[in-house]
Amino acid sequence: MNCQEVQAxxxxxxxxxxxxxxxxxxERHMQTCASCTEAYTAHQxxxxxxxxASLYMTAPANLRTRLRSSVHDLGRTxxxxxxxxxxxxxxxxxxxIAIAVTWDLALLLHGPSxxxxxxxxxxxxxxxxxxxxxxxxxxxxDRHRVKPWFTGKLDFSPPVADLTDHDFALVGGRxxxxxxxxxxxxxxxxxxxxxxxxIWPSPEPPSAETAHAMNQGYQxxxxxxxxxTYWAVSDLNERELQEFVQFxxxxxx
Amino acid sequence: xPEQDKAARFEETVLPHVDAAYNLARWLMRNDHEAEDxxxxxxxxxxxxxxxxxxxxxxxxxxxxxRNVCYTCLRKNRTGELTTAFEEDLHPIESAAPDPQxxxxxxEDRQLLRHALEQLPADSREVLILRELEGFSYKEIAEIAxxxxxxxxxRLARARKRLKxxxxxxxx
Numbered sequence: 001m002n003c004q005e006v007q008a009x010x011x012x013x014x015x016x017x018x019x020x021x022x023x024x025x026x027e028r029h030m031q032t033c034a035s036c037t038e039a040y041t042a043h044q045x046x047x048x049x050x051x052x053a054s055l056y057m058t059a060p061a062n063l064r065t066r067l068r069s070s071v072h073d074l075g076r077t078x079x080x081x082x083x084x085x086x087x088x089x090x091x092x093x094x095x096x097i098a099i100a101v102t103w104d105l106a107l108l109l110h111g112p113s114x115x116x117x118x119x120x121x122x123x124x125x126x127x128x129x130x131x132x133x134x135x136x137x138x139x140x141x142d143r144h145r146v147k148p149w150f151t152g153k154l155d156f157s158p159p160v161a162d163l164t165d166h167d168f169a170l171v172g173g174r175x176x177x178x179x180x181x182x183x184x185x186x187x188x189x190x191x192x193x194x195x196x197x198x199i200w201p202s203p204e205p206p207s208a209e210t211a212h213a214m215n216q217g218y219q220x221x222x223x224x225x226x227x228x229t230y231w232a233v234s235d236l237n238e239r240e241l242q243e244f245v246q247f248x249x250x251x252x253x
Numbered sequence: 254x255p256e257q258d259k260a261a262r263f264e265e266t267v268l269p270h271v272d273a274a275y276n277l278a279r280w281l282m283r284n285d286h287e288a289e290d291x292x293x294x295x296x297x298x299x300x301x302x303x304x305x306x307x308x309x310x311x312x313x314x315x316x317x318x319x320r321n322v323c324y325t326c327l328r329k330n331r332t333g334e335l336t337t338a339f340e341e342d343l344h345p346i347e348s349a350a351p352d353p354q355x356x357x358x359x360x361e362d363r364q365l366l367r368h369a370l371e372q373l374p375a376d377s378r379e380v381l382i383l384r385e386l387e388g389f390s391y392k393e394i395a396e397i398a399x400x401x402x403x404x405x406x407x408r409l410a411r412a413r414k415r416l417k418x419x420x421x422x423x424x425x
Contacts, residue, residue, distance in 0.1 A: 011410040017391045050385045053363040059275035074300050217297050
């Protein structure tokens with residue numbers, strides 16, 4: 001082998017990926033060639049530096065935990081006669097700080113509750129909306145266009161909040177159908193995660209707490225406030241979706 | 254396979270490789286937030302297609318998915334950075350061998366090296382990460398990156414040359 005050939009395959013040599021014949025020929029060539037030996041040494045120096053620099057980025061501690069619980073969630077059979085694990089989170093309405101207390105309320109049901117079924121519908125509604133062309137009926141980042149669009153199409157006026165300052169962009173609005181009635185879906189986005197906020201009137205009293213569940217890899221929050229029931233669903237991580245809920249609850253006070 | 258068994262088997266063969274998944278995603282996306290998003294997305298997809306996975310090399314299989322998820326995102330948002338080809342036409346790299354000692358001294362600075370790596374186009378950075386940080390063979394790299402085995406060596410050669418060039422020129 002000549003210098004040109006050696007240097008053309010020097011990476012393979014350094015990585016131990018050359019076939020035995022070429023490997024041997026390269027070694028032999030190096031024994032009498034200063035310039036190829038220098039090229040080889042330079043290669044080794046670079047590799048050594050990369051190794052020495054500890055460039056491996058290990059995953060943040062809680063990522064593994066989050067993934068494990070996502071996987072567990074995915075592993076549950078869907079037509080489950082299993083309870084959805086709802087957690088009630090105390091979120092102060094006047095909001096500087098996020099979570100005060102969380103406590104587990106394990107609902108031991110022998111069959112899916114009305115709430116479980118509705119959650120499943122919420123998630124289905126969310127997933128369906130992600131299909132091409134189904135996301136919004138009125139595409140607009142301006143809430144002064146989105147809110148009036150619902151007039152005449154719904155028998156209530158959904159509040160449409162502007163959360164741009166908090167890095168949640170308004171994508172638009174859509175009519176949807178849940179819990180046997182027509183509802184408003186207001187769509188937001190953070191990075192590449194879409195958030196569906198379903199809103200419809202509720203006779204129930206306002207809930208100080210917000211309920212949270214995770215199912216099929218989606219985060220779901222729901223609460224009642226000012227005569228409306230809200231359901232926020234997204235594949236955005238829990239912490240950030242919770243921020244979304246907090247800011248929203250502040251605004252629609 | 255029954256869902257519960259699937260989750261258990263998935264946890265055994267794929268979940269342990271979180272660090273490798275995050276490492277690759279982090280180097281491709283170049284920020285923590287997106288790296289985490291990509292890893293979660295990749296795991297979701299991995300679980301969904303897990304029925305089609307046989308064999309022992311969960312790490313390589315997972316990284317193929319991570320890589321695809323990252324590139325989909327990169328293509329959507331940052332098309333300028335993906336490939337080497339265009340740049341090299343404009344700025345051909347001299348092939349003179351640099352002084353190894355100088356190279357060693359400069360590049361032991363972790364920040365310097367990290368910055369230089371981040372400046373590489375994604376497809377160069379990727380093969381370096383898979384080779385130098387994950388220790389995959391050329392054959393495995395070819396599988397993960399979806400390139401012919403013969404291309405791995407030339408891509409690595411180009412990546413290393415480019416990295417050296419970035420490091421040498423750093424001080425000026």
